[in-house]
Amino acid sequence: MKDLIVKCFNISKSYGNIKALTDINLNIEKGELFGLIGPDGAGKTTLFRIMASLILADSGSAFVDNLDVVKDYKALRRHIGYMPGRFSLYQDLTVEENLIFFAKIFNTSIKENYHLIENIYKHIEPFKNRMAGKLSGGMKQKLALSCALIHKPSVLFLDEPTTGVDPVSRKEFWEILGKLKAQGITIIASTPYMDEANLCDRIALIQHGKILSVETPQKITAAYGKKLYRINAADNFALLTQLRGNPEVASCLLFGGYLHVTFKNDADTSIPNLEITEPSVEDCFIELMTKSND
Amino acid sequence: MIKYLIEKEFKQIFRNLIIPKIIVALPLMAMLVFPWAANHEIKNINVDIVDNDHSAYSKRLINKIAASSYFVLSCVSSDNAEALKNVESGQTDIILEIQPDFEKHLTVERIANVMISANGVNGMKGILSASYMSGIVDEFASELNSEQISTAANRPTINVVPHNLFNVFMDYKVFMLPALIVMLLTVICGFLPALNIVSEKESGTIEQINVTPVGKFAFIISKLIPYWLIGFFVLNFCLILIALVYGLTPAGNIFTIYFFSAVYILAVSGIGLVISNYSENMQQSMFTIFFFIIVMILMSGLFTPVASMPQWAQNITIINPLKYFIQVMRMIFLKGSAPPHLTEQFATLCCFALIFNIWAVLSYRKCK
Structure with missing residues (x-):
């Protein structure tokens, strides 16, 4: 077993009557690109904020890089980079000023760690005299990532880094994360997009403040117990209602241009154009979700 | 580290489209217009x-x-x-x-x-x-x-000739100007810090600062010092304006004024920062500081003497830093009082400055 860099033991947190997290246990290995996948309100941000020492858990403990997030929070902050879901750099400072500012308050300089951010920063360097508030969404994310990296953290927490970013920039962003991983930085990213899950080494599916499963994306999809079929028609919606009315059909859900169908027993061969398909992480997630709701 | 934090504050203040203009416009307005408008003399x-x-x-x-x-x-x-x-x-x-x-x-x-x-x-x-x-x-x-004195018996008459000490002609402006400087310092050095931390909360930048090694103390100091310097700029600007326009120079030592202002600005900025720490958004913080500043100004003796207020109201003014600084400014300006005569006010203002700034550091929470 590899070294564990993040360890969470029985973490619970509630806001008033709302239980945001219940008994979270999570281990993340050094050098992993770890994904925290779940819908809005699942508790992803709360977990991130606890791990980044921004809020206190009601119970349980967490260690990042062998530092207790409560007791050693001061030392911890030099070891982590945190990128909140909302753009939170100074919009009235320029790109370069933001980067210099964050380098300086970590007592380092851009020069010292330029190799870490070079790949990212070169995209925004032509705009270094522009106010950070006037950048496009994708560029803002790149700047935020540069600022989170400038002090050479050993763990990077990225809270929904691709929300609100166009598909091309999203793809680019994940490529950048891959390169950072190659430099030995552990990356923990959360996302509501299931397609991004396949790009992670391991993922945790989280729902209603509980972790449903922690596995590699391959193992998660392999664990999908049923045969999955796909089908499409000119009017997918009419087909959806029709199939859901079929007593043999266990579930029928719309995925992009196709309907994903599972059956209670064997496939109903009377349905035309039905073809077998590989389950995606999203299929597994929905299955796990329905199970846990039962 | 503090140096970079302060540098950042100044960049933000000067890039703001409105704040630098108001910092200049407000003293001009207060020094050139208010004394004529806020005049108790009634004519016509x-x-x-x-x-x-x-x-x-x-x-x-x-x-x-x-x-x-x-x-x-x-x-x-x-x-x-x-x-x-x-x-x-x-x-x-x-x-x-x-x-x-x-x-x-x-x-x-x-x-x-x-x-x-x-x-x-x-x-x-x-x-x-x-x-x-x-x-x-x-x-x-x-x-x-x-x-009729010649015709009637020699009737003794007493002519009362009043002589007004320190403000011989009872010029209302002479009385108001020092107090208006205090009001200005209160408004500028109270409002701006009150809006500062809360604006970092609103824009989310505080999240990013909170995961850095910047400590509470450094963070609060970096917020205080810029307003302290702005306060001094405003003070000097007012003193120059008063001297040029009204020919009024303090009867006392100008360094006594500086000395007291230094303490006073810390006290009001402290109040602003405390409010900023407790507020969740600009609206809350704006409204709260507005409430306190209005109460402080009305209960300070700026317009109506504290001594003519009912006793219970006078008791409230004990916790009003503005009252002490207005007393100090009027005493230095008109009477030329020196520090030994102002020890009570000095001690009180120091207490306010200490209490509010310690409170500001303590109430700034990184972890909730």
Whole structure:
């Protein structure tokens, strides 16, 4: 077993009557690109904020890089980079000023760690005299990532880094994360997009403040117990209602241009154009979700 | 580290489109316009005279009133009812009614009555104009007395000649200007810090700062120092304006003023920061600081003397830092007081500065 860099033991947190997290246990290995996948309100941000020492858990403990997030929070902050879901750099400072500012308050300089951010920063360097508030969404994310990296953290927490970013920039962003991983930085990213899950080494599916499963994306999809079929028609919606009315059909859900169908027993061969398909992480997630709701 | 935090604050302040302009415009407005507008002297009082006597004496009295710089003889009515109508319609502020046989009573009985009725809707104006009017009537009476002194027995008269210490001409501006500087420092150094931390909360930048090694103390200091410097700029700007425009220079030592201002700015900025820490958004913080500043200004003795407030209100002013600094500024400016006379105020202001800033550091929470 590899070294564990993040360890969470029985973490619970509630806001008033709302239980945001219940008994979270999570281990993340050094050098992993770890994904925290779940819908809005699942508790992803709360977990991130606890791990980044921004809020206190009601119970349980967490260690990042062998530092207790409560007791050693001061030392911890030099070891982590945190990128909140909302753009939170100074919009009235320029790109370069933001980067210099964050380098300086970590007592380092851009020069010292330029190799870490070079790949990212070169995209925004032509705009270094522009106010950070006037950048496009994708560029803002790149700047935020540069600022989170400038002090050479050993763990990077990225809270929904691709929300609100166009598909091309999203793809680019994940490529950048891959390169950072190659430099030995552990990356923990959360996302509501299931397609991004396949790009992670391991993922945790989280729902209603509980972790449903922690596995590699391959193992998660392999664990999908049923045969999955796909089908499409000119009017997918009419087909959806029709199939859901079929007593043999266990579930029928719309995925992009196709309907994903599972059956209670064997496939109903009377349905035309039905073809077998590989389950995606999203299929597994929905299955796990329905199970846990039962 | 603090150096970079402060540098960042200044960049943000100067890039703001409005704040630097207000920092300059507010002292100009306060120093050049307010002293003229906020003036307790009342002039151009419209007077209506009901003369029931039409004698030489009554004419003399009327002429005397018309010659005064306070009164404008707006009309002469035949009876009191008519004059009251003029008050109702707003043409007249005060009525002087002279009784019939005014002259006869004066010469024979040496006592005559006049009636002064003032419009009390604006209480301050009513009281002042009535007292100006009775002043003129008194003056008229003593004039008559001295004229008759040769005929009557030698009657001893006492002339009271008031001499106003420290502000010889009772110039209202001289009294207001030092206090207006205090008001300005309160508004600028109270509001800006109050909005600062909360704006970092609103824009989310505080999240990013919170995961850095920047400590509470460094963070609060980096917020205090810029406003402290801005406060000093405003103070100097005001002192120069006052000297140039009104020719008023502090009677006391200017360094005493600097010394007290340094402590005072820390105290008000501290209040602003505490409010900022407890507020979740700009609206809350704006409203809260507005509430405190209004209460502080009204209960400071800026416009109305603290000594004339009821006791319970005077007790409230004990916790008003503005009151102490206004006292200090007026004492230094007008009386030329030196630090030994101001130890009580100094100790109190120091307490305020310490309490609020420690509170600001403690209430700034990184972990919730």
